[in-house]
Amino acid sequence: MSLEIVRSVAALRARVAGWRKEGIRVGVVPTMGALHEGHMSLVRLAQSHADRVIVTLFVNPTQFNNKDDLAAYPRTEHEDAAKLAALDVDILYAPDAAEMYPNGFSTTVSVKGVSEGLCGAFRPGHFDGVATVVTKLLLQSGADCAVFGEKDFQQLSVIRRLVADLDIPVEIIPGPTVRETDGLAMSSRNVRLTPDGRAAAPALAAALFEAATKLRTGAPIAPTIAATRDAILAAGFTEVEYLELRDAISLAPVDALTGPARLLVAAWRDGVRLIDNVQVDRP
Incomplete structure (x- = not known):
């Protein structure tokens, strides 16, 4: 099966609107690419909860508080697409930064409480970036359910909170941490x-x-x-x-x-x- 790659909000919403007319349940798995078995487990979990699955790939600059870390983050779209095609994923949504943050973009979603301390204390602005991009991805995809891994547990908590607070009509499904055979959490x-x-x-x-x-x-x-x-x-x-x-x-x-x-x-x-x-x- 060939994988459909979509790069604009308009094209993504058009595809989802077609599914909606057929009464199809839609799932989304947000990622930043460099996919490994941990991500694949989230995709399979989404497929067990939805009729069609969208995987997003966007290395989100607003959640990096270190420019060197952003620059070093692996970009492997070709390899990622091949892995997703093998799992019969329906759409890979891979917008560029200009599509996600168009000229004049000036809104930030900030979640108090669960974002404080832990990673939030050492990565200033990180969870504002996460909350903003995830809010956009959920609204862009219009998905019925979204899957996030428990390995990033504070991130999962932030997303659960923002979905509840902003009345976004999506079910958040946690995916268990996937580990290497020696116990190391996949990353x-x-x-x-x-x-x-x-x-x-x-x-x-x-x-x-x-x-x-x-x-x-x-x-x-x-x-x-x-x-x-x-x-x-x-x-x-x-x-x-x-x-x-x-x-x-x-x-x-x-x-x-x-x-x-x-x-x-x-x-x-x-x-x-x-x-x-x-x-x-x-x-």
Whole structure:
């Protein structure tokens, strides 16, 4: 099956309008490309919830607070399109920056609360960029459902909040984190690790899972997190940007497990910033 590539809002809406006349349920999977199996799992999940699936590919400049990071982000549209064609995706929507942010564009969507702390504290403006582009993609596609990965859990929380607050009629479906066989969460950034860094990187997930097990069995929170931070650094990570236990819904810090929580981390190795999180249920 050949993959249809659409590059304008008008063309995308025309295709979706045709599906609507047929009573077809539409799903969308927003991405920035450099697709790996984690993305493919989100596509398959969308296909299980919708009759037609749109995958978007747009490297969004407004969510990068580091120009070098934006410049280094891989652009692999040809390879991405081949992977999506193999999954029988219906449309690849790949607008350019001028289509997404036309001359005179001056609106920003900002989500308070869940965007604060964690990645929000270290990447100023990042979640404003995410919230703005995702709002646009949801409105451009008019999708009935949209799939986002749990690996970027704070991002998922921001999107859930903006959809609820702005009354956007779309169902947000979370996709479980997909991991390599050694436990490392799949990420487009993993290819930037050195061989030694890649060999050490699974220690991040291992430390999280060990901490989650301890917390579920009643271990005290603060000492457990401190020991986990030490274990990550001992594994060769140069910095633990944050390691926090947060409420799974509000993302508020928690000092007692009274409901579902998430243990979230960002750490650096080889100049690469890796994020991960695991669910922690109360004892």
